[in-house]
Amino acid sequence: MNKQRLLLPIVLLGCIAALLGGLSLFWFLTSNAWNFFQSFGISALWQTEWYPYEDLYGFLPAILGTLWALCIAMLVAIPCGLAAAIVSSELLPNTWQSIARLSMEILAGIPSVVYGLIGLWVLLPFLQEHLNLLTGHSLLAAGLILSLMILPTIMLMAQDALDSVSQEQREAALNLGLDWNQLLIRILLPQAWPGIRSGLLLALGRGLGETMAVMLVVGSLDRIPQPFYNILEPAQTLTSRIGREMGEAAFGSMHFAALITCGLVLAVFATIISLSAQRKGSIA
């Protein structure tokens, strides 16, 4: 009884703190973005020129860059992560399974600046040499580094989901004469799908918000690639722009408001992603 009395206020307090944190963040983002949109209008979102000193704030190059980098990352990381999870959960003996898990957990724990430096010193020279690029700084490099960073999330979540499918189901399926392919595609993946999906969502979120590693390899050039699907050119992402310019933007200035608006655009993206996933059913 005594313990309960102590616990309840603590829980409530924590809940209120979380709520206040979320609300103040929302207020901060929207009030700054409101200032920005009042001066420049919503059309800034699809204008292409970003020159803060000339009061030109066009978001399109960075929005496009963010989406491209994320697409490349997901295209690489989803097949690799799922395959790794399937092999690790279904085919490997227990000891190897835990080694695979451990190595993924280590991968997940490495700070993002280290990934950025790996990109800078290993990936960029490689791309420069083999694809005959100017410096290697490109959307492709950003996407590849991102894919490495979100791989552990996808793989670990998918493996957990596969492991949680009960052993009886596997045995029943095999007894019915299903071969391994059918077992995987008809039984295991559908059963594990809610878990896999929340792994994908977490990975998307991390990819969307990743700043440091992307900033080091993307080239930070505020220009739409020519043609727009040319992922071998340097470009800019929303996060990299915030990272590069936030320090110089005086608090309260229009430049500052524009950068906060970049943050709001990211937040809106993240919300859209999680809403679109929730509509199809609850997240495991």
Added chain:
Amino acid sequence: MFKSIFVCGLLLLTSSPLYATERIDIVGSTTVLPVVSQAATLYHQQHPNITITVSGGGSGVGIASIIQGTAQIGMASRNTTEEEQAKLNGKVDNIIIAADAVAVAVSKAVYESGIHALSVEQIADIYRGKVRNWKDVGGLDARIVVIDKEASRGTRHVFAKAILGNKHARAAGASIISGSNNEEQAIISHSNAAIGMLSNAWLNNKVRGIDVIVKGTRISPTIDHVRDNTYPLARGLHILLPKHASPAAKNFVQFLLSEQGQSIVKQVGYLPIE
């Protein structure tokens, strides 16, 4: 348990004034940074009770952090803009501690292919995107990697004003944007076809400075040409000291201007003030 924590806290509170260490945060230009960080090390040896942290970010960041009061001393490798000046509102002393030359830097391979000097017009054409291959200005056959810098960087202001005519001029030919001097130096040395802007103290075997031709006269980016005012991309290196700064911060700036401080300036490769 709680008692002992309380006692510990009390001890900490009462004992701290005895070992009071003052901290000075210095932020800004990565061109000024090598001088200030070496001076800070020396100063800390002489005054162990004062800790100085020095970090980069660029001139724009240095000036912004003085405006916002997040650092005690700012470093800048350019003059403040009118907008920044208005925000500083006369509450800050702007002290020049050294001068240096912004060199037009190229990759070793470019230098060795015969590019030892370019005219202001040629450099402007490269940065405007009108010249895209080194062979068009007499060098090797390779696409030019044009390195631009973040818009608030001091080096960019000086370079853009002298070459493109306006400190905020656009560089449509830019193929990549870099930040700190370190980053710029790394990109140039990794490339075989890069051109960039870099303080002359940061040049090395892989990152070569070329001469600039102004109205037919060829001028090399040396300290001597900064001294006699002939080099077009020369600039002062500034320290921003708020008028209400602590005595320790003021004292450290005096140290930078002293004989010891100025010998560090010389050693890093900049021109000491007379």
